[in-house]
Amino acid sequence: MKMDDLRKALPLGFVELDSDGPMLPCSIPVYPFFARTCSLLESYGVWTGRTLSDYSARSVSVSTRNESGRGKRSSEYLDDPEEIAKWMQKAVPKEFDLQPLFYPLDYSKEIRVEVLDETANSVIHVNCYSQEE
Numbered sequence: 001m002k003m004d005d006l007r008k009a010l011p012l013g014f015v016e017l018d019s020d021g022p023m024l025p026c027s028i029p030v031y032p033f034f035a036r037t038c039s040l041l042e043s044y045g046v047w048t049g050r051t052l053s054d055y056s057a058r059s060v061s062v063s064t065r066n067e068s069g070r071g072k073r074s075s076e077y078l079d080d081p082e083e084i085a086k087w088m089q090k091a092v093p094k095e096f097d098l099q100p101l102f103y104p105l106d107y108s109k110e111i112r113v114e115v116l117d118e119t120a121n122s123v124i125h126v127n128c129y130s131q132e133e
Contacts, residue, residue, distance in 0.1 A: 010098055033062045052092075056116040058114040058123060060091070061075065061076070062076050090111075090131050091130065091131075092129055093126050097129060109130040110127070113126045
């Protein structure tokens with residue numbers, strides 16, 4: 001695939017946002033052809049249906065900001081498979097936090113997942129936020 005092909009197949013625009021709340025000003029990518037994007041990726045052999053919970057994880061660390069937003073954070077380290085599975089359902093990688101207006105996340109919790117990469121026999125650390133409850 002060449003970049004010129006991508007520009008024609010998947011047009012992209014940006015919306016610039018300013019916020020009076022806790023969110024910093026940002027740009028949100030807007031592309032109207034999500035189904036076309038998935039089809040294009042699948043034609044190159046990328047499985048687009050996977051989520052973080054589809055991977056094996058060794059542990060999850062959860063750091064929570066206190067209620068007032070000031071002072072220390074509380075942290076917990078989880079290595080129990082049932083607890084890991086519970087947090088894996090809530091965790092959204094920070095790189096996927098693209099649409100805060102349409103899909104808000106809980107920024108008071110920072111989650112770090114140790115994902116096992118069996119193909120490279122290594123561990124990947126994935127920094128996440130929690131889905132709002």
